[in-house]
Amino acid sequence: MxxxxxxxxxxxxxxxxxxxxxxxxxxxxxxxxxxxxxxxxxxxxxxxxxxxAFQKWNGLSPMTFNGFGNFQLVLTDPLFWKSVYNTIIMGVMGTAPQLIVGLILAYLLNMAFLKFKSFFRVTIFMPYLTSMVAVALIFSVLFSNHESSLANYVLTHLFGLDPISWAASEWGTKIAISLMVFWRWVGYNTIIYLAGIQSIPNDLYEAATVDGANKFQQLWYITIPMMKPFIILTVFTSTVGAMQLFSEPTVFLGADAFTRDEAMTIVMYLYRDAFRLQSFGTASATAIILLVIITLFAVINLRLVQGFGRKKRGVQK
CATH class of the missing domain: 1.20.5 (Single alpha-helices involved in coiled-coils or other helix-helix interfaces)
Structure with missing residues (x-):
């Protein structure tokens, strides 16, 4: 047993x-x-x-080992550095304002006295859902080279400036593409910020109101520090998206996108090497270099945001 x-x-x-x-x-x-x-x-x-990236291949013939020759060819190409410059400039002009404006819009949309909140939230988010074909048609009309276009009308009649050939000048093209990026993605970041603001306890705002803090002080000392995880998320995604800028320049310039140096981005340079010049080795090398650039800028932006958060806490003490 x-x-x-x-x-x-x-x-x-x-x-x-x-x-x-x-x-x-x-x-x-x-x-x-x-x-x-x-x-x-x-x-x-x-x-x-x-x-x-270490091979020489046109897609049909046998591959041949090229070592670091593809990287050397890319890094010594002036057009590549021009594409890096264009990507950084249009990325900063298109993404930095949308993060600031998105935070302000989210704060306003969360105000208790605001009516028709659902309508404004859907309206702000609609550009993100709009197809790129519709975006191209809208901005080709707004930023037409003709003097009667809406952008030139505003410049000439409201500010007294000369009309600009938006699709023919370097800075006109950069500004138009940056505004397209801003218009399309500001609503996306606004919704993320709005979700973050709504997760902040109301007790903090009530205590700040009792202590005599106004709305700006509440935004500066409560909302922004508490929104740090959401700001880090949007900064990271915006940095990656800015470095991968491709759709907006191609749809704005159309068939001339790959022949215009002033609008060439890194991804457009990569696409041109791979599918127009059939140089898949240099295109792959460009992709690896782009990965390094994205990682570098993402780390720098994250460090800046984290440092800003630590500085804010130090001021509050």
Missing amino acids: NSIRKKEPIFKKKRFRSEEKKDMISGYLYIAPFFIIFTLIGLYPALFSFYL
Whole structure:
């Protein structure tokens, strides 16, 4: 009897381990489709692109090892550095204002006295849902080279300036594309900021009101420090999006996009090498250089935002 009683826990333990193993296998099977698709669509192309960066290949002939020749060719090309300059300038002009304006709009949309909040929130978010074809049509009319375009009408009649050939001048093109980026993405960041503001407890604002803080002081000392995780998220995503600028210049300039140096971005340079010049080796090298640039700018922006948060806390003390 004693031997039988001793064997019962062992049997239950083995059965428990068997059930645990079945649950573990079932869990892996549920998540397996994601990893399989990610490997085929994400991981394999990335590894192949890294391998291709050291090869000379036009897509048809056999690959030949080129070492760092592709990187040297890209880094010594003046057009590449022009594309880096254009990407940074249009990225700063298009993304930095939208982060500031998005935070202000989110703060205003959260005001208690504001009526028709749902209408304004949907209206602000609509540009993000608009197709690029519609965006191209809208901005081609707004920033037409003709003197009667809306942008030139505002310049000439309200500010007394001369009309600008927006699609023919370097800074006119950069300004128009930056405004397109701003118009399309400001609503996206506004909604993220609005969600962050609504997660802040109202007790903080009530206590600040009792202490005599006005709305600006509440925004500066409560809202912005508490919004730090959301600001870091938008800064990171905006930095990555700015460095990957492609759709806006191509739809604004149309067929002339890849022949205009003043609007050439890094991704457009990459696309031109790969699908117009059939130089997949230099295109892959450009992609790796772009990854390094994105990482560098993302780290710098995150450091600046985190440092701003620490400075704010130091002031409050």
